[in-house]
Amino acid sequence: MTTPIRDLRARAARHPEALDALVALVLAALTLADVSGGGGSSYAAPGPLAYAVLVAVTGAVALRQRFPVGVLAVVLAGEVYLGAAGQKPSGDIVALLIAVYTVAAHRPLARSVLAGTLAFAVSAALLATATPGVHAVSLTLYLALLATVWWVGRSTRLRRSYLAELEDRAARLEKARFADARAARVEERSRIARELHDVVAHHVSVMTVQAGAARRIIDRDPDLARESIATIEQVGRTALSEMRRIVGVLRTDRDAVAPGSELSPQPGVEDLSGLIEQVRETGLAVELDVAGRERRLSTGVDLAAYRLIQEALTNSLKHAGPHARAWVRLDYGDRSLVVEICDDGRGVIDASAGGSGHGLVGMRERVALYGGELRIGPRTGGGFRVRATFPLEA
Known part of the structure; x- marks a missing residue:
C-alpha cells in the first residue's frame, strides 16, 4: 500500500504544476456547484460577473508556484469584490488559504510577512464589515487559521532550505573525499612505479652482466655460457612481468625522492x-x-x-x-x-x-x-x- 502512495508523491514532485491545475479545477467545480445551489436569504444571488470572479480566484491556484504574490493579489481582489457584492463565502476562502501558504513557503521573509499582513488585514476587514452576523469567536478563529497557515508555509520554507544546505554540504564533502582518495591513489601509484622501476632496472643490469659473461666464455666454456643464457631468459621473463605492471602506473617528475634512495635495495x-x-x-x-x-x-x-x-x-x-x-x-x-x-x-x-x-x-x-x-x-x-x-x- 505504501508503494502506490510513494509513486504518487514522486509523480507529483516531478509535475507540480499539473497537480496545481488539478486542484484548481476541482476547487472551481465545487465552488460553482456550491454557489449555484443557493446560499440563503442573507446573501445576494450570484450574477455572471460573480461567477467569472469565482472562476478567476479558484483558477489562479494553478499558477500559485510560478507567481505566488500575483496569485495572492488576484485572490484578495476577488475577495474584496465578492464581499462588496454580498456573495456567499465558498471555495474562494480555500483559495486564499492556499495563496497565503504558497507566498510564505516560496518567498523570502520580508515579502512573505508583507503579503501575510495584507491578507490578514483584508480578511479581517471583510469579515467585520461584509459578513452579516459574524461573531467575534468566528472572526478570531478564522484569523488564527490564516496566521497558522502562514506559519506552516514559513516553516516549510525553512525546512526546505535546511535540507538543501545539508545536501549541498554532503555533496561538497563527498567531492572532497573523492579528491583526497584520488590524490592518495596517484601518490601511491607514483611510489609503486618508482619501486618497480628499480626492480626492472636491477633485472636489466643482471641480464647485461650475464650477456657479457656469456659472450666472453662462449668459445672456452659453452656449458657455462648456456647457463648464463638460461639465467638471462629467466630474469628477462621476470623483468617483462614487472614491466606489464608498471605500464599505466603514474610516475611524474614532481614526486620528490631522497637522493640515493633509488639505489638502495628494496x-x-x-x-x-x-x-x-x-x-x-x-x-x-x-x-x-x-x-x-x-x-x-x-x-x-x-x-x-x-x-x-x-x-x-x-x-x-x-x-x-x-x-x-x-x-x-x-x-x-x-x-x-x-x-x-x-x-x-x-x-x-x-x-x-x-x-x-x-x-x-x-x-x-x-x-x-x-x-x-x-x-x-x-x-x-x-x-x-x-x-x-x-x-x-x-
Missing part, C-alpha cells in the same frame, strides 16, 4: 624480522608465524607483501591502543601467498567506508596490482584484521 619478506623488532621497540607486541614451504617470491610480490605488513603494523600502532598485541602470519601455498595481520586493539579504523585513509588506499593499490584479493575489517573477538592473497606465478 625490502622483502626476508627483512620482516628487522621490521618486527622496530615495531616491538615502540611498545606493540608482535609475533611472526610462517606456515607452508617457503619459496622464492618475485621481487614485486616480495616488496608488496613487505609494504602491506609495514602499513598494517603502522595502523595497529596508531589505532590499537595501549597493551595491544599483533600477529603477522605468512602462509605459503602452491599457488598463492596469504598475508594476514591481526591485532586485539580497539580497531577504530572505519573500513566500511572503503578505506579513505592513504594507507588503506596504498594497500588496495598494491594488492590489486598483482591480481590479489584484500580484506580489511574488524576481527572476530575484537581488534582489526588485514588479509591479502597474492597469486604466485610459476
Whole structure:
C-alpha cells in the first residue's frame, strides 16, 4: 500500500504544476456547484460577473508556484469584490488559504510577512464589515487559521532550505573525499612505479652482466655460457612481468625522492624480522608465524607483501591502543601467498567506508596490482584484521 502512495508523491514532485491545475479545477467545480445551489436569504444571488470572479480566484491556484504574490493579489481582489457584492463565502476562502501558504513557503521573509499582513488585514476587514452576523469567536478563529497557515508555509520554507544546505554540504564533502582518495591513489601509484622501476632496472643490469659473461666464455666454456643464457631468459621473463605492471602506473617528475634512495635495495619478506623488532621497540607486541614451504617470491610480490605488513603494523600502532598485541602470519601455498595481520586493539579504523585513509588506499593499490584479493575489517573477538592473497606465478 505504501508503494502506490510513494509513486504518487514522486509523480507529483516531478509535475507540480499539473497537480496545481488539478486542484484548481476541482476547487472551481465545487465552488460553482456550491454557489449555484443557493446560499440563503442573507446573501445576494450570484450574477455572471460573480461567477467569472469565482472562476478567476479558484483558477489562479494553478499558477500559485510560478507567481505566488500575483496569485495572492488576484485572490484578495476577488475577495474584496465578492464581499462588496454580498456573495456567499465558498471555495474562494480555500483559495486564499492556499495563496497565503504558497507566498510564505516560496518567498523570502520580508515579502512573505508583507503579503501575510495584507491578507490578514483584508480578511479581517471583510469579515467585520461584509459578513452579516459574524461573531467575534468566528472572526478570531478564522484569523488564527490564516496566521497558522502562514506559519506552516514559513516553516516549510525553512525546512526546505535546511535540507538543501545539508545536501549541498554532503555533496561538497563527498567531492572532497573523492579528491583526497584520488590524490592518495596517484601518490601511491607514483611510489609503486618508482619501486618497480628499480626492480626492472636491477633485472636489466643482471641480464647485461650475464650477456657479457656469456659472450666472453662462449668459445672456452659453452656449458657455462648456456647457463648464463638460461639465467638471462629467466630474469628477462621476470623483468617483462614487472614491466606489464608498471605500464599505466603514474610516475611524474614532481614526486620528490631522497637522493640515493633509488639505489638502495628494496625490502622483502626476508627483512620482516628487522621490521618486527622496530615495531616491538615502540611498545606493540608482535609475533611472526610462517606456515607452508617457503619459496622464492618475485621481487614485486616480495616488496608488496613487505609494504602491506609495514602499513598494517603502522595502523595497529596508531589505532590499537595501549597493551595491544599483533600477529603477522605468512602462509605459503602452491599457488598463492596469504598475508594476514591481526591485532586485539580497539580497531577504530572505519573500513566500511572503503578505506579513505592513504594507507588503506596504498594497500588496495598494491594488492590489486598483482591480481590479489584484500580484506580489511574488524576481527572476530575484537581488534582489526588485514588479509591479502597474492597469486604466485610459476
